Amino acid sequence: VTGSPRSSQAEASVSRTAALAACTSPPLPAALDRAFEEVFRSELSYVCRTLRRFGVDEADLEDVAQAVFVAVHHRFAERDPSRPLRPWLVAFAYRFASNHRRLARHRVTLDDELDPTASVHSPEECASDRERQALVLAALQGVKLERRPVLTMHDIDGFTPSEIAEALEIPVNTVYSRLRLARQDFRLAVAEIERSRVARNEKGSAR
């Protein structure tokens, strides 16, 4: 029964038991460990950005990113270096973000600086990348979480549907259907933010 305390316990049980397995995996050879560090240095920003897109709050970002890279380290020896790295990392980030978000207490809070409804610009008028990025991050929170990786990987990161399908271990057809739905969610979320922005500006000018 999804969402019941009992199932949460069971899930935690499985997670912790398997975490044990991860802890007992052998250490990486030196060359791989160095490769891991290179990956960490080059991809931390991308992983953090991905976690933000998946709704991880700024206050928890470092803790979740740390957990992602610990898991990446554990699985690093199994990675196929001929496959693109980032989709593989997104899969880790998505699962960690999902777990994180499953806890109802973890909600995204935007400070005023990043709140796109605080902007005086419409989505079409957003002048700077920073404004646009804030709007995208906010609108992504309106996209159903299971659809979000497909949207971010395809429409932001530019991965092909087959790469996405492989990384998320879902059929290509599912990638396409989720992408359609995710775009619709995103469109509605941007429109909603725009409505809130207009209402806020009208309220401000009426004072």
Next chain:
Amino acid sequence: MNHRLPPIEPHLEELLRAESRFPPESAEREDRVFAAVRTHLGTGTGTGGPPDEGGAAPRTAAYPRLRLPAIASWLGGAMIGATLGSAITLALVSGAPRTMPPTAKDAIPAELEHEVVSAAAEVDAPLEQPPAPAVHEAEPLPDPVVPAPVGPEPRARIDRTSDEAALAPAATDPAQTLRDEQRIIEAARAALAERSYDAALEALARHRARFAGGALAEERDALIVRALAASGRLERARAAAAAFERDHPESFYRRTLERALAP
């Protein structure tokens, strides 16, 4: 199935394109997270990886290789916080892509299976009224900075095995000592991520009692400041931050703490 996608509106496309030009994280954050990852893995904070086979430098604790009794009691102790999860350990596997073994049981060596299954069954037990460890209450908090829990019982009663570890004779094996430290710090970090500040502080006090000058003392002291600040006890947080600055003047956690204390 029709794989053709309808075109996306130009202004939305432009927004999404802008998001692909996201700014990099700061070097401080990179260092902090990397150090935390290394601490968790027990591989130190140096830039080099583990030595090659036959290399001179021993790894103090490659991966945390948990002894079975510790594993079982750790899993049992972890049940208390099971519904809340842990930012690190809970997500270790469910956060990993499905290239991991399909079930945890499959991943456990046969000789470990019995203990793990018992521990997992314990984790599935009801959470109501976990027995409070009598000895723990008798143990004085060593640091006046760490407050006693106030108000309702903290939601995340964490890692009772740490109590046992605190009472056990000091481990002579440095790797085991580090693992014991890690377990407590990890529990505190998980509680902090879940905003169970009293539970986090409780764990940190236990760490200080057991490992005052331990390898993870710096991380512990930083977490104390963060937990106090996050729970709104700002005066105590500032006092703890001042002590931290005195004890760890070169720490790269200092900037994090400054941010945690910023108005």
